[in-house]
Amino acid sequence: xxxxxxxxxxxxxxxxxxxxxxxxxxxxxxxxxxxxxxxxxxxxxxxxxxxxxxxxxxxxxxxxxxxxxxxxxxxxxxxxxxxxxxxxxxxxxxxxxxxxxxxxxxxxxxxxxxxxxxxxxxxxxxxxxxxxxxxxxxxxxxxxxxxxxxxxxxxxxxxxxxxxxxxxxxxxxxxxxxxxxxxxxxxxxxxxxxxxxxxxxxxxxxxxxxxxxxxxxxxxxxxxxxxxxxxxxxxxxxxxxxxxxxxxxxxxxxxxxxxxxxxxxxxxxxxxxxxxxxxxxxxxxxxxxxxxxxxxxxxxxxxxxxxxxxxxxxxxxxxxxxxxxxxxxxxxxxxxxxxxxxxxxxxxxxxxxxxxxxxxxxxxxxxxxxxxxxxxxxxxxxxxxxxxxxxxxxxxxxxxxxxxxxxxxxxxxxxxxxxxxxxxxxxxxxxxxxxxxxxxxxxxxxxxxxxxxxxxxxxxxxxxxxxxxxxxxxxxxxx
Amino acid sequence: xxxxxxxxxxxxxxxxxxxxxxxxxxxxxxxxxxxxxxxxxxxxxxxxxxxxxxxxxxxxxxxxxxxxxxxxxxxxxxxxxxxxxxxxxxxxxxxxxxxxxxxxxxxxxxxxxxxxxxxxxxxxxxxxxxxxxxxxxxxxxxxxxxxxxxxxxxxxxxxxxxxxxxxxxxxxxxxxxxxxxxxxxxxxxxxxxxxxxxxxxxxxxxxxxxxxxxxxxxxxxxxxxxxxxxxxxxxxxxxxxxxxxxxxxxxxxxxxxxxxxxxxxxxxxxxxxxxxxxxxxxxxxxxxxxxxxxxxxxxxxxxxxxxxxxxxxxxxxxxxxxxxxxxxxxxxxxxxxxxxxxxxxxxxxxxxxxxxxxxxxxxxxxxxxxxxxxxxxxxxxxxxxxxxxxxxxxxxxxxxxxxxxxxxxxxxxxxxxxxxxxxxxxxxxxxxxxxxxxxxxxxxxxxxxxxxxxxxxxxxxxxxxxxxxxxxxxxxxxx
Numbered sequence: 001x002x003x004x005x006x007x008x009x010x011x012x013x014x015x016x017x018x019x020x021x022x023x024x025x026x027x028x029x030x031x032x033x034x035x036x037x038x039x040x041x042x043x044x045x046x047x048x049x050x051x052x053x054x055x056x057x058x059x060x061x062x063x064x065x066x067x068x069x070x071x072x073x074x075x076x077x078x079x080x081x082x083x084x085x086x087x088x089x090x091x092x093x094x095x096x097x098x099x100x101x102x103x104x105x106x107x108x109x110x111x112x113x114x115x116x117x118x119x120x121x122x123x124x125x126x127x128x129x130x131x132x133x134x135x136x137x138x139x140x141x142x143x144x145x146x147x148x149x150x151x152x153x154x155x156x157x158x159x160x161x162x163x164x165x166x167x168x169x170x171x172x173x174x175x176x177x178x179x180x181x182x183x184x185x186x187x188x189x190x191x192x193x194x195x196x197x198x199x200x201x202x203x204x205x206x207x208x209x210x211x212x213x214x215x216x217x218x219x220x221x222x223x224x225x226x227x228x229x230x231x232x233x234x235x236x237x238x239x240x241x242x243x244x245x246x247x248x249x250x251x252x253x254x255x256x257x258x259x260x261x262x263x264x265x266x267x268x269x270x271x272x273x274x275x276x277x278x279x280x281x282x283x284x285x286x287x288x289x290x291x292x293x294x295x296x297x298x299x300x301x302x303x304x305x306x307x308x309x310x311x312x313x314x315x316x317x318x319x320x321x322x323x324x325x326x327x328x329x330x331x332x333x334x335x336x337x338x339x340x341x342x343x344x345x346x347x348x349x350x351x352x353x354x355x356x357x358x359x360x361x362x363x364x365x366x367x368x369x370x371x372x373x374x375x376x377x378x379x380x381x382x383x384x385x386x387x388x389x390x391x392x393x394x395x396x397x398x399x400x401x402x403x404x405x406x407x408x409x410x411x412x413x414x415x416x417x418x419x420x421x422x423x424x425x426x427x428x429x430x431x432x433x434x435x436x437x438x439x440x441x442x443x444x445x446x447x448x449x450x451x452x453x454x455x456x457x458x459x460x461x462x463x464x465x466x467x468x469x470x471x472x473x474x475x476x477x478x479x
Numbered sequence: 480x481x482x483x484x485x486x487x488x489x490x491x492x493x494x495x496x497x498x499x500x501x502x503x504x505x506x507x508x509x510x511x512x513x514x515x516x517x518x519x520x521x522x523x524x525x526x527x528x529x530x531x532x533x534x535x536x537x538x539x540x541x542x543x544x545x546x547x548x549x550x551x552x553x554x555x556x557x558x559x560x561x562x563x564x565x566x567x568x569x570x571x572x573x574x575x576x577x578x579x580x581x582x583x584x585x586x587x588x589x590x591x592x593x594x595x596x597x598x599x600x601x602x603x604x605x606x607x608x609x610x611x612x613x614x615x616x617x618x619x620x621x622x623x624x625x626x627x628x629x630x631x632x633x634x635x636x637x638x639x640x641x642x643x644x645x646x647x648x649x650x651x652x653x654x655x656x657x658x659x660x661x662x663x664x665x666x667x668x669x670x671x672x673x674x675x676x677x678x679x680x681x682x683x684x685x686x687x688x689x690x691x692x693x694x695x696x697x698x699x700x701x702x703x704x705x706x707x708x709x710x711x712x713x714x715x716x717x718x719x720x721x722x723x724x725x726x727x728x729x730x731x732x733x734x735x736x737x738x739x740x741x742x743x744x745x746x747x748x749x750x751x752x753x754x755x756x757x758x759x760x761x762x763x764x765x766x767x768x769x770x771x772x773x774x775x776x777x778x779x780x781x782x783x784x785x786x787x788x789x790x791x792x793x794x795x796x797x798x799x800x801x802x803x804x805x806x807x808x809x810x811x812x813x814x815x816x817x818x819x820x821x822x823x824x825x826x827x828x829x830x831x832x833x834x835x836x837x838x839x840x841x842x843x844x845x846x847x848x849x850x851x852x853x854x855x856x857x858x859x860x861x862x863x864x865x866x867x868x869x870x871x872x873x874x875x876x877x878x879x880x881x882x883x884x885x886x887x888x889x890x891x892x893x894x895x896x897x898x899x900x901x902x903x904x905x906x907x908x909x910x911x912x913x914x915x916x917x918x919x920x921x922x923x924x925x926x927x928x929x930x931x932x933x934x935x936x937x938x939x940x941x942x943x944x945x946x947x948x949x950x951x952x953x954x955x956x957x958x
Contacts, residue, residue, distance in 0.1 A: 040519035042824050042859045043603025124522025136868050170649060173871030345521050380521045389615050392652030397950050398879055471876050 023276065025441075026081055026088050028053040028098070033141050035104075037111050037125050039133035048111040050134050053081050053100040054142075058092045065095035066465055067142060067152045069175070071135055071167055073160030074339040077102035077109075080160065083277050085441020087155050090458055094465070097150065101138055103131050103163075105338045117337055120379050126341055129390065132167055136174050151176040151468040153461050157436030158182050158412065159339070159347070165402050166391055177401035177464030179457050180417075181436035185404075187349040187415025188387045191394055194352035194365040196414035201267040202358040204409055208286050214296035216263060217359040219307050220256065222300055227252045235301070240308045243323035258326035259307075260360055262314050267411050268435035272445040280317045283445065289313050344374035346390070348382045349415065400424045401464050405453055407433025426460070428453045502755065504920075505560055505567050507532040507577070512620050514583075516590050516604050518612035527590040529613050532560050532579040533621075537571045544574035545944055546621060546631045548654075550614055550646055552639030553818040556581035556588075559639065562756050564920020566634050569937055573944070576629065580617055582610050582642075584817045596816055599858050605820055608869065611646055615653050630947040632940050633657040636915030637891065638818070638826075644881050645870055656880035656943030658936050659896075660915035664883075666828040666894025667866045670873055673831035673844040675893035680746040681837040683888055687765050693775030695742060696838040698786050699735065701779055706731045714780070719787050722802035737805035738786075739839055741793045746890050747914035751924040759796045762924060768792050823853035825869070827861045828894065879903045880943050884932055886912025905939070907932045 032049035059065055068087050072080060081100040091098050102109040105126040110116040117123055143149035154175045156164030161183025168178040186192050205213040226232035227246060237245035246252055265278050266285050273283045282288045292310040315324055343349065350367070353360035371381050387393075396417075404417035405428040412435060420426045430438060432447035438454055511528035538544060547566050551559060560579040570577050581588040584605040589595040596602055622628035633654045635643030640662030647657040665671050684692040705711035706725060716724035725731055744757050745764050752762045761767045771789040794803055822828065829846070832839035850860050866872075875896075883896035884907040891914060899905045909917060911926035917933055 038517075038520060038522075040606060040608050041517060041603040042606070043517075043600045045859075121522045124520040127519060127521070129519050140864065140868055171871075172877040173874035174868070380524075385619065389619055389653070392650075395652035398651040398877075400877055 024082065026055070026085070028055040028081065028100070033138050035134045035137050039130055039137075046111075048104075049109070050104060050138065051077060051102040051108045052138060053077060053098075053102075055088075055091075055098040058095050059097035060095040061097070061146065061150065063095070064148050064150055064469070066097070066176075066461075067139065067150045068094070068096040068098050069135070069139065069152050069154050070100040071131075071154050071156040071160050071163035072101045072103040072106070073156065073158055073163060074103060074106055074342070076107035078107070079277075080157075084155065084157065084439045086439045086454060086457070089441060090454075090461075093458075094461070096153075097142070099138075099142065101135055103160075103338075104134055105341075117341075123341055123378070124380070126338060127346060128163060128166065128342075131163060132170060135163075135167060136171055139174055151465055153464065154178040154180075155439065156180060156183065157439045158184075161404075161436065165399070165404065168402050169391065169396065169399050172400065176468040177403075177461060179403050179405070179439075179461070181405045181439045182407065182410050182412050182416065183404060184349070184412045184415030185391065185396075185417060186394060187412070188393060189348060189350055189367075189384050190388075192415050194350040195354060195357065197351050197411045198264075198353040198358040198360050200409075200411040200414055201264050202360070204267045204270060204286055204411075205263070205290065205359060209290045209294070211296045212286075212290035212293040213359045215293040215298065215303060215306065217355065218296060218299070219259075219303055220355075220361045222303050223252065223256060226300070226304065236304065239301075239305060241323045243325040244327060255326055256361065259311065262311050263359075264411060266314055267409065270409050270434040271437060271440070272432075272447065273443045275440075279314055281314060282317060285313055341378055341380070344378050344382050345380055346383060346386045348384045348387070396421055396425075401460075402426075403428055403457055403460050405430060405433075405436075405438050405457070407431075407435065407437050407450075409433060410435045426456075428456050503561065505534070505564070507534040507560065507579070512617050514613045514616050518609055518616075525590075527583075527588070529583060529588045529617065530556060530581040530586060531617060532556060532577075532581075534567075534570075534577040537574050538576035539574040540576070540625065540629065542574070543627050543629055543948070545576070545655075545940075546618065546629045547573070547575045547577050548614070548618065548631050548633050549579040550610075550633050550635040550639050550642035551580045551582040551585070552635065552637055552642060553582060553585055553821070555586035557586070558756075559636075563634065563636065563918045565918045565933060565936070568920060569933075569940075572937075573940070575632075576621070578617075578621065580614055582639075582817075583613055584820075596820075602820055602857070603859070605817060606825060607642060607645065607821075610642060611649060614642075614646060615650055618653055630655040630944055632943065634660075634918065635662065636660040636918045637662065640883075640915065644878070644883065647881050648870065648875065648878050651879065655947040656882075656940060658882050658884070658918075658940070660884045660918045661886065661889050661891050661895065662883060663828070663891045663894030664870065664875075664896060665873060666891070667872060668827060668829055668846075668863050669867070671894045673829040674833060674836065676830050676890045677743075677832040677837040677839050679888075679890040679893055680743050681839070683746045683749060683765055683890075684742070684769065684838060688769045688773070690775045691765075691769035691772040692838045694772040694777065694782060694785065696834065697775060697778070698738075698782055699834075699840045701782050702731065702735060705780070705783065715783065718780075718784060720802045722804040723806065734805055735840065738790065741790050742838075743890060745793055746888065749888050749913040750916060750919070751911075751926065752922045754919075758793055760793060761796060764792055820857055820859070823857050823861050824859055825862060825865045827863045827866070875900055875904075880939075881905075882907055882936055882939050884909060884912075884915070884917050884936070886910075886914065886916050886929075888912060889914045905935075907935050 030051065031054055032051055034047040035050045037046040037048060038044065068091055070080060070084060070087060077100050087098060104111060105116055111125060112122040115122050139152055152175050154164040154167045161180035162185050164178040165180035165183050165185060168175045202213055205216060226236055233246040246255065266289060269275060269278050269281060270284065270286045275281060289310045292306050298306060315321055350365040352365040353363050355362040367384060374380060374382050399421055402425045406413040406416035406418060407430040410433065418427050418429060430449045430453050433450050437450050509530065509532055511530055513526040514529045516525040516527060517523065547570055549559060549563060549566060556579050566577060583590060584595055590604060591601040594601050618631055631654050633643040633646045640659040641664050643657040644659035644662050644664060647654045681692055684695065705715055712725040725734065745768060748754060748757050748760060749763065749765045754760060768789045771785050777785060794800055829844040831844040832842050834841040846863060853859060853861050878900055881904045885892040885895035885897060886909040889912065897906050897908060909928045909932050912929050916929050
């Protein structure tokens with residue numbers, strides 16, 4: 001996977017790291033609900049069990065208290081449950097049911113078991129529309145014995161945030177409001193310049209240390225130079241402790257792709273306290289990493305040794321990794337595979353870099369090539385305009401009851417909604433926030449802006465629930 | 480098909496008449512656009528040509544003038560084009576493009592050709608969601624070389640009106656507003672009492688002549704009595720000039736079902752001038768029919784002879800029909816077949832009659848039986864709650880820019896939206912109107928209320944177009 005292809009993914013699991021283990025802090029029951037493989041046809045009546053996690057500790061079900069519903073995205077839902085502390089923290093005050101729904105084709109929600117990823121006839125039902133329809137059905141299942149169904153608030157981060165927003169847009173009768181954190185719904189063709197994403201990544205490094213960003217920018221040439229000989233490949237493989245030594249130019253390309261992903265991921269998880277979301281990393285990981293790159297005048301092997309020290313904080317912060325493996329993603333991490341397919345069908349998010357205004361190698365956005373790669377890999381071709389047709393692109397003026405929050409450290413804010421759409425669909429900016437920091441549990445190191453954002457979320461949720469109560473369909477006319 | 484099953488259909492072609500011929504008044508080009516068989520999966524990449532009719536005579540394409548888009552419903556789109564004069568009449572004043580899009584699986588838009596109706600694996604893609612997605616794609620095709628795409632106003636009557644409303648609800652970025660005429664979006668389970676529909680039919684007859692309604696109510700018993708003997712069956716077959724003489728009790732059941740449909744259809748097309756929509760009928764056909772039923776004290780053969788005279792105005796107003804054929808619908812009219820499948824999957828609209836508050840035989844709404852009949856016929860089972868999950872039932876408070884118009888003579892107004900939803904989603908009542916009279920061309924015999932309704936439509940369309948212009952997505956924030 002090239003750097004571009006991978007960064008074009010919204011996958012939080014995009015690098016070649018093994019699936020992170022996560023601390024189990026929040027507890028829940030694991031349940032399954034049968035859903036149709038295809039919600040939009042009657043051509044077959046196949047169903048499969050969709051996993052969801054549920055905690056009813058605080059729910060006042062018969063008092064009409066709400067359901068807090070996380071619209072699962074591209075990964076094991078348990079990981080999202082453990083990394084979305086905000087929902088757990090506010091549930092008691094709202095007496096809410098907590099539900100984390102797994103996205104089809106991820107985690108344990110595989111429609112065709114082991115065959116799910118084998119060919120388009122099985123994998124083809126991996127779409128956002130089908131996932132939303134799963135959630136509609138799950139919610140009707142949760143409300144099945146309620147005379148007055150509990151209102152639902154959707155929560156999601158990243159692609160999950162896009163789903164939360166789309167959920168409210170497409171099914172406003174199901175979802176009273178949505179907190180869409182770091183949801184890059186404007187990252188599609190023609191809406192956002194393709195270079196915006198990597199410029200934000202670069203800015204994160206630059207603002208930490210211009211020496212750091214400059215060192216990284218220079219490193220690509222040094223890698224290219226040194227790996228132009230077999231001896232150089234060998235030296236780099238040994239010095240960087242690669243599990244699989246570099247043999248071909250393609251190996252080098254993959255290494256660079258992996259590196260780009262590491263820099264990008266660190267920008268996404270540049271949280272002010274140690275986390276274990278994508279990988280175990282220290283607080284403010286970019287700052288820590290950049291301490292190893294204080295001098296951009298270094299060249300050759302000296303620079304590359306520094307780069308290795310720098311990236312160690314991402315791939316081996318715990319010190320337990322024996323060698324650097326850049327190849328694990330496609331084989332062990334189903335999440336990546338699934339998102340790769342989604343990026344090859346409906347989630348086409350153009351990315352590019354110029355090596356000048358950003359710290360990456362120059363890479364053009366080439367849709368034809370992208371499409372060919374997709375076809376080779378999945379036997380499908382991406383539909384560049386599909387997401388615009390389905391969800392409206394920037395034309396979302398009729399959306400109601402959505403909060404779009406974005407941290408400005410987060411490269412995905414390039415495709416985020418950064419302005420208010422209406423009085424009920426608002427943008428929240430978190431200048432010091434990385435990727436959906438606001439959905440994480442509160443922490444003493446949290447910047448003021450994220451505390452304020454969470455207060456804003458709570459205020460909006462309260463308002464939506466209040467308005468929902470006033471507009472009970474049984475009263476006849478809504479609004 | 481039982482009376483209930485047929486009346487449960489929104490099909491305007493529900494009776495056993497042959498497909499009506501219609502006068503060709505409006506002209507257009509016939510075109511096709513390739514659309515995917517399944518918009519919501521990538522499991523296959525099959526496509527098929529969807530037919531649409533287009534007239535660009537008045538369109539000022541490069542001045543951003545609108546597209547008037549009829550969301551085709553269950554039948555040959557040419558028939559709807561010829562019976563929707565309102566759109567043709569107002570297009571010049573708006574400089575609009577006129578498009579009539581055919582609904583998949585009807586007319587000439589058969590995804591799998593002759594096999595389309597053969598089994599669920601072919602027929603299963605006949606759903607409203609797929610049809611709407613067809614329309615989205617067609618519109619993007621129509622706008623393909625426009626820098627500033629023309630705004631789209633959707634029009635539809637009956638099921639087409641439901642589609643027009645759903646289109647705006649689900650794809651507000653595609654459709655600036657919708658005129659949804661006689662759209663019974665509240666006709667689903669739990670939203671409307673099942674007896675409402677036949678009570679309105681009855682009321683149409685009662686208000687014309689109580690003798691007439693009473694005669695019809697009495698006739699069922701007389702038919703049952705006389706057909707209890709073979710001689711009686713023979714007498715009725717001869718007297719009513721049935722193409723196929725009555726042999727079994729099931730034949731009698733089907734005759735009664737056909738009769739119910741005739742009474743129902745006449746209520747739908749009870750227009751103030753002669754029409755040829757479902758069948759050639761005179762102006763105010765219920766009045767004309769009821770002149771043959773002036774005396775409800777008639778019994779036995781005398782009553783049945785009168786009934787025959789009465790129904791002649793429906794099945795043989797032109798005098799060219801040799802015999803009364805109650806069986807043609809399933810074999811010659813694909814429109815009926817398709818709607819029957821839709822009613823057996825997502826469009827479950829409960830109907831019942833009690834023979835007391837209405838003029839029909841008692842017939843309970845029995846979902847289990849209905850489901851079994853569907854399974855026997857189509858190998859699918861209806862999903863009673865599906866339409867509610869997908870489209871929200873009565874919870875449509877967030878809908879914007881829709882006019883729901885209903886004629887109170889129209890039995891389908893039982894499931895119509897008769898109250899304003901918001902300032903931009905309004906109800907228009909046409910007390911003297913039958914089924915989507917407002918969408919028909921203007922006529923000197925039109926009641927004042929329908930003239931007013933059409934003015935209202937025009938006013939709303941003008942407002943939507945004006946607001947659309949103000950909220951061009953290129954300006955950044957909508958609203």
